[in-house]
Amino acid sequence: MSAAPPSTVPPGSRSRLVVGLLAAYGVLLVAAIASGNAWLDLLAAFALVTLLLSPGLRRGSAFAWGLWLLVGAALVALAAFGHGRLALDLMPIFVNLALCTLFARTLARGREPLIASVIAALEGRERLALPRVAGYARGLTLAWAVLFGAQAALLAWLVACAVPAGALAAFGLPSSFPLHGDAWRWYLHLGSYALVLVFLVGEYAFRRWRLRHIPHASLPRFVGRLVRRWPRLVRGFADDAARAAR
Structure with a gap:
């Protein structure tokens, strides 16, 4: 797998992206636990994975992108099976x-x-x-x-x-x-x-x-x-x- 293009996102935008992902995870987490909606569970989990891997994703790391895709596919498979x-x-x-x-x-x-x-x-x-x-x-x-x-x-x-x-x-x-x-x-x-x-x-x-x-x-x-x-x-x-x- 080839590396994704290096990120050109300026530092301020990167910080806002991380804060946005963290806020999205928090909102989705509370909504998922309160509602019991399986797809909200999936979205919350995916938001957390994206947040954790965001430094590597922004740098275009092949390892980070490959792991992100692999974990995303695993999460979708789990959700599809209930x-x-x-x-x-x-x-x-x-x-x-x-x-x-x-x-x-x-x-x-x-x-x-x-x-x-x-x-x-x-x-x-x-x-x-x-x-x-x-x-x-x-x-x-x-x-x-x-x-x-x-x-x-x-x-x-x-x-x-x-x-x-x-x-x-x-x-x-x-x-x-x-x-x-x-x-x-x-x-x-x-x-x-x-x-x-x-x-x-x-x-x-x-x-x-x-x-x-x-x-x-x-x-x-x-x-x-x-x-x-x-x-x-x-x-x-x-x-x-x-x-x-x-």
Whole structure:
């Protein structure tokens, strides 16, 4: 497969595109859960896939376009067989697994931990050379990997064991630990992301105490810096993941 033409979308338009996709996913997600419409499930799942792959799609990456088409076809097939809701429910599991892999891979010997790379990009290499910063960066990278891995396992259990809308029930298989009701789905699609935000805020507070021997920016300033430099970080992460997948 040949690569799609490189994107000529200006940076401001790219940011608006990402915000638009995120808003569309949120609206479609709430509408899908509230209405039970299978095709809204499909559209929400497709919006999330497009959002996650948007950096590679904009750059014309053959890997990103091929994965986008493959996942899109799989989602349509699931919806056609009456499993559109299952397709949507699987998305948070894949997101958490991908993030767990992204963090865990950088802990291999000879690699720079992901948090160390983020610190270097946001605050410079000099920051990493300060006492205990590099060790903290490695420990935090491991903590994020464990968080995403544990959450992926929890979400997989929720999706598998839910009755009657879970994966096992959808294919006529019994569940040894049936989970009744729909409250789990709100955690799956909203609470799981909220937990990540809570961890982010709590970790930053802990960091300011643990590394109190060095100055720290306020949380709003840190988040603002992260948002401004996020596109460049995402491009680097996406390129790294694409190389690993080949």
